[in-house]
Every structure is written in C-alpha cells, then in structure tokens.
Amino acid sequence: MGDPIEHQPDPVTVRLAERLAALRTERGWSLDELARRAEVSRSTLSRLERAEISPTAALLGRLCAAHGRTMSRLLAEVEAEPPQLVRAAEQAVWRDPDAGFTRRAVSPPHPGLRGEVVHGELRPGADIAYQDPPVPGLEQHVWVLEGVLELTVDATAHRLAAGDCLRFRLWGSTRFRCPGPDPVRYAVLVVLP
Template sequence: MKQDDVPEPVDARLGRRLAELRAERGWSLGDLAERSGISRSTLSRAERAEISPTAALLNRLCHVYGRTMSRLLSEVEEEPAPLLRAAEQPVWEDRASGFVRRSVSPPHPGLRGELVEGRLAAGADIAYDRPPVSGLEQHIWVLEGGLAVTAEDVEHRLDAGDCLRLRVAGPTRFRCVGGTRARYVLAVVLP
C-alpha cells in the first residue's frame, strides 16, 4: 500500500485477478486457504488490495492456479504487445523480502518461455515451498553480485557470469550472498 493507503494500480488489478481466478473455480476463501496454505484473512486482504502480496504468497497462489508468476502478472497488465520497451516492462516489488522482479519478455499466453530480471537486496533471502508449475525449467544467469540457489536440498553458489539450469519440482530458495545486491536473468520454460 502507498503511504496514503490508496492501493497501487497494479496491486488493485492483481487483487481483482486473484478474486476472478478463485471465482472461476467456484472456490470460497476457505477452499483456497485449504489448497494454498494461506489464511483466509490474508487471501481476502490480497484480493481487496489491502496488502501487496509477497513473492512467496504469489508463488503459492500460482501453484494452486497452475500458472507462472509472469503469466499471472501479465494478466493484470493493460495490453500485451510483441515488443516491450525497457521503460514499459512491468516491475513488481516484494518490499518485505527486498526482491524486485522485472518482466522482460512481452507477455503472451500461448508461449512457453519468458525472461525475467530479478534483483535481490544485499542479504535478501526468498524461499518458495513449491514451484508455480511442477517441472518448470529455469535458467538462472547472474549478471551482478552473488546468488545462492537451493533446489532439491542442493545449494548452488553463483557469481557474476555463472548460469544454472534446473527443472523445479520442489522447494527452492534464492539468497543474495556477499555485501552487494544480486541481479540476474531468469529464463523460465513451461513443461
């Protein structure tokens, strides 16, 4: 929320989309809470844009709805185009964790691949309890700083220029290591 308690336009659109996805399935807040492991009150507040959802919360909802975070975020953007200029690329921030996500690829529901720029503040640590889509392929290319990525209980330490490829089936963790922020490109390919 902004300081004056007026939701950011993207938060309001995201809240509406989350409510639509739940309604499309005929689920109550209780049904969604049971499926996602997120409290009904938190879900309700996210749908009403009273809170800006964290990356971990959105990841859980994406898992339940069977879509990537990029797809969900692209669904709340105005008009997808084949060319997305740098100044027009949607940026979403998880203020609680120090994570900033830029959707680099022009969104398109029929395509399986997408590019995302991630930035983690020094010391930031994000854990996802499950992938948004099981079997998701990810390529993580570090541009600046250091990043520790944990998947299947194996930690991979990446420095600038390093690239890790993995297929995500369980919990993952992204941790900024070192005294400066980490900036990386995440290439996501749907199974």
C-alpha cells in the same frame, strides 16, 4: 513468508486483486479452500482480494503454486496485451521492499508462447523461499549478471557468481538468497512445459 504490505491500492494492485478473486471463483473454491491449498490465512486472502493489502513475493508464490501459474504469467494477466517489442522503460516492475526483491518482466509471457525472460535483483541478506513450483516441471535457466546468488533447487544448494548459469526443471521448492555484501542481479529464462 513475510507480512503483506498495507497501502493505498494502485491500479496494478487492484487488477491483481480482481484476477486472484476471479481465479478462485473459476475453480469454484471458497476462501477457506484456497487458504487450505495455499497455506495462507482466510483473512489475508480476503483482504488481498479486496486490494486492502499487496502480496509479498512469498505469498504471491504460494498463490501462484495453488493456481498452477508462474508469477510472470499471473502478473501478465493483469496487464494489457503485451506488445511484441517491450522497451526498457515499459517493462513491468514489481517490488517487494520488505523482502528486498525487485522483479522486472523483460519479455512478459504471452498466450501461445512458452518462454519469458525475467530480471531479478536481491539486496544483500534477502532470502526468498518458494515452497512449491507454480507449474510442476517448469524449466528455468538462471544466469547471474552481477554479484553472488545462493540458489537452492529441490534441496540442492548452488552458489552462482557473475556469469554462471544454472538450468533445471522445477519439481519442488526453491530458495533465492543474496549473501552480500553487494546486491545480486540475475536473469531467468522460464519455459513452460
């Protein structure tokens, strides 16, 4: 899963910590209950909710699955109301340097709309696995823009090259891997069920 990243909290990390704590409270879950559901230690969750650490992609994926949210939706909830037009320079970028993953919210989620567009980039050797879908039945279209992506969906492996697009409904685990030697850049269209 990767170790959380210790740092001085930036404003987004602080808002993310507050939102994660609020989601847990809204459900009436204790830290122990969320730890059990997300398969994350109680101490890690406590430090995360106090903004002492920033979550890795894998940890955030587990929390999103426990809360039934896509990563995009959770990250959008900690940002201000997104504008209708999102200029490239204003798109929210989230990085997990240890995992070698960069995620850009090209078209962030918005209440009342079911779709969003995400741009992902993995460095060579990056390997990110998500145990459960954030929302069962989530529709995704993954379009490789540059490089090669090995994408495993519900135990079926796919090797995608530039220009290839894989579409699916997500019911189980996924794994995104960049076999190298170059980074892979891809776009994901996410449609909520």
